[in-house]
Amino acid sequence: MTVAVTGASGQLGRLVVEALLKEGASVVAVVRDPAKVADLAERGVDVRQASYDDPAALDRAFAGVDRVLLVSGNEFGSRVAQHTNVVRAAERAGVELLAYTSIPKAETNPMILAQEHRGTEAVLAEASVPTVLLRNDWYWENFASGVQQAAQGGVLYGAAGAGRVSGAARADYAEAAAKVLTTDGHAGKVYELGGAPRTYDELAQAVSEVAGKPVRYQDLPQADYAAALEKAGLPADYAGVLADADAGIANGVLDIDKGHLEQLLGRPATPAAEVFRAVLG
Structure with a gap:
């Protein structure tokens, strides 16, 4: 094949x-x-x-x-x-x-x-x-810059409220794709792929665990978060897209069942803390 x-x-x-x-x-x-x-x-x-x-x-x-x-x-x-x-x-x-x-x-x-x-x-x-x-769903690696800043400053910023995101490692999605492409019975299927859902408060705890120092989540209004991202050096349009994504998370858009990804992998998805540990070296 x-x-x-x-x-x-x-x-x-x-x-x-x-x-x-x-x-x-x-x-x-x-x-x-x-x-x-x-x-x-x-x-x-x-x-x-x-x-x-x-x-x-x-x-x-x-x-x-x-x-x-x-x-x-x-x-x-x-x-x-x-x-x-x-x-x-x-x-x-x-x-x-x-x-x-x-x-x-x-x-x-x-x-x-x-x-x-x-x-x-x-x-x-x-x-x-x-x-x-x-x-x-989201790659835990998407949070790399925020995790690095949080590890230094003790605060993870976002605009996701109490919403949950069903993230996984990029390699998990790659492995799942390879399984689909090398086995039969997938034509016509729709796979909603993600790991165990986590709030940003829980992601801040994961950063704290890896960094070995207290880290808290600071929720911002969507417009304020976009402005903060732009101030950090992101182009205005891209900052707006990321802030809009957090608003979607707040509304539950990226909170999905972990079943499809675990089914394809034959195991649980990689925890956020494991990916954040690699991000922080």
Whole structure:
């Protein structure tokens, strides 16, 4: 079985490639810049150059491929069109399964981040190839900068209130994707993937445990949190998206059952404290 992974030089894509290799799959790493995965090529991975904006290159990348993982792009505002190019190339290649990394509760999720995922899922719903949705919840690694600051200053900031987020390690989602791509019975499935739900108060406790010093959670109004992120150096638009995500967490959007991820992994998801320990070195 040959599995193509798009965005294979990215943080998630590279981990999926590693997980697929452990499963014994033949892997095609689809990247814009092959130089970024030269080490994978040296290990025998078939590296093929293509961007989401280049249908002809995508056709070449998917030649002879059985299954494809479409890792969602990061060019906000262009992602539905780019993802559609990948879907159409997968159709032309006649792949037997196309998996997509989406977001929890995409059909009703009000977060800004969900809009293009919802648009992509609509394209997939009409695709002529079998599809499976991997609706990944938050990566604990998303909190890296906040965890580092909290470990120094004793305060974890956010705008999530008492809402819970069902996070897991990025490697957990990669392993789950590899399981789906190398086993049968997943076509047409929608997997809501996440670990045990945690409030930001509980995440602050996890930072405290790892840092060996008291850390508390300070909840801020959404606008104030966005302003704080912008003051810390984030672009205004991105700060607004992150603050909007916290508002979604406050409203329970990322509080999902851990069952699907545990089912695919055959084990519990990685605890936040373990990831935070790695973040803090």
